[in-house]
Amino acid sequence: MTVLHSLSALLLLAPITPASSPPETFRPAAASSHAAAASSPAGAPPVAQPVAYDVQLTSDATGARWDGRERIVLRNPGPGTMDHIWLRLWGNGVDGCTSTLDVTVSSFRGGIPGTPEVGCTAVRVTLSKPLPARRTADLSFALTIRVPERADRFGRVGAYAFLGNALPVPAIGDDLPPYVSGGESFQSVTASFLVSLNHPAAMAVPATGTVVSETRHHDRVTTRIAAPLVRDFAWAAGPFASVTGRTSTGVRLRTWYTGEVTPETATGVQSDVARTLEYGAREYGAYPYPEMDTVIGGFEGFQGMEYPNFVLTEPAALPAVHETAHQWWYALVGNDEYRNPWLDESLAQYTTDKLLGTPDYCATAPFWFDDGMRIDAGMDYYATHYDFYAPGIYGDGACMFLELETLIGADKMRTALRNYLARNRFGVAGPATLRNAFQAVTMVDLTPFWERWRNTAA
Ligand SMILES: [Zn+2]
Structure with a gap:
């Protein structure tokens, strides 16, 4: 997500206090138990994990409602027997437990659902039979998605519907952060998605993954989409126009835009996406998918949002580059976005600054607006200090990486990030993993550096 639109204004308005030593005892709430699961997802997460999704959904005439079934193949990575998962219904995050939920699940097979919790964003599903270590089980349920009228990553504006975080996905563990509107609470493991969308023939459905078939039946089409090795699946629906292209690295670009965007602007955004994909592949490691879909619209409220192989962006270079940079930092290397948004x-904003230029405020960063403000603070802090979120996580956070690059040198910076990607690709990394990746390439003791940037939490 991008929330930089008002960063300059915030830096002027927010009280700027001199940098001081971080309080020794500060830790993001409940970070310790969660970090253990996040930093070793292949170890022993306490709940079963998805390895494959098979989803079949049929839309109404406008894309505002989708009905169908979702099937999840779950695997128990061991060592113990597992008996449940938590299904996250993030689409209910904004509206909460209304009488008609935006996302409902019912008619379960393979498990018994509890009552929705955490603002109706989480349903505990007890598996019909305990799942032994290293075995798989099928769970399926009926799914109804009602896209609320709202300019948001999950919302619709006019004839266009945006279905980000609409598809229920299992949580990684038993830790269930609440939904946050500014920023993210999401965390999921990499799996393979096969999604069939039955929709009016006049409606385009840009999505994560690659279209494998389109079957016409009268005035409707079933679009089958395969998305192997991704941690989420998002799509949009509406009368989008599109331009296509290809990066120098061979990635097919499909760029979709709403009626308020001109073809020339769409082509410009597509070239911003292309240069980001080319830069990321050159600096960090391959973008290992054949396609990248960009949906351009008037997303003034949130500027843009990242999903695997798929981004929503305003028609401007900054959000387009930032969201595309998330293909490495979030999509390929996952993280707990609630506990460790930095x-x-x-990292996505650092990559953006590398492409678009170092902002002036980095010369005097970091800006600490109160004692609790830290690079390593979680969304539990930033959701209640939202004015500090963009200056802290995007502004200071990117400046921190730019200063680190100056400290250890550009070659070692590149090596560390390449190693971090190679070792955590398709996985989930924690803060210590990233900090250790930098320490491993330099003789400079980085501890004072991280302390100065208030970035020491596990
Ligand atoms: Zn972002």
């Missing part, structure tokens, strides 16, 4: 956001 891992993906600060």
Whole structure:
């Protein structure tokens, strides 16, 4: 996500206090138990994990409602027997437990659902039979998605519907952060998605993954989409126009835009996406998918949002580059976006600054607006200090990486990030993993550096 639109204004308005030593005892709430699961997802997460999704959904005439079934193949990575998962219904995050939920699940097979919890964003599903270590089980349920009228990553504006975080996905563990509107609470493991969308023939459905077939039946089409090795699946629906292209690295670009965007602007955004994909592949490691879909619209409220192989962006270079940079930091290397937003956001903004230029405020960063403000603070802090979120996680966070690059040198910076990607690709990394990746390439003791940037939490 991008929330930089008002960063300059915030830096002027927010009280700027001199940098001081971080309080020794500060830790993001409940970070310790969660970090253990996040930093070793292949170890022993306490709940079963998805390895494959098979989803079949049929839309109404406008894309505002989708009905169908979702099937999840779950695997128990061991060592113990597992008996449940938590299904996250993030689409209910904004409206909460209304009488008609935006996302409802019912008619379960393979498990018994509890009552929705955490603002109706989480349903505990007890598996019909305990799942032994290293075995798989099928869970399926009926799914109804009602896209609320709202300019948001999950919302619709006019004839266009945006279905980000609409598809229920299992939580990684038993830790269930609440939904946050500014920023993210999401965390999921990499799996393979096969999604069939039955929709009016006049409606385009840009999505994560690659279209494998389109079957016409009268005035409707079933679009089958395969998305192997991604941690989420998002799509949009509406009368989008599109331009296509290809990066120099061979990635097919499909760029979709709403009626308020001109073809020339769409082509410009597509070239911003292309240069980001080319830069990321050259600096960090391959973008290992054949396609990248960009949906351009008037997303003034949130500027843009990242999903695997798929981004929503305003028609401007900054959000387009930032969201595309998330293909490495969030999509390929996952993280707990609620506990450790800096891992993906600060790195994505650092990549953006590398492409678009170092902002002037980095010369005097960091800006600490209160004692609790830290690079390593979670969304539990930033959701209640939202004015500090963009200056802290995007502004200070990116400046921190730019200063680190100056400290250890550009070659070692590149080596560390390449190693971090190679070792955590398709996985989930924690803060210590990233900090250790930098320490491993330099003789400079980085401890004082991290302390100065208030970035020491596990
Ligand atoms: Zn972002």
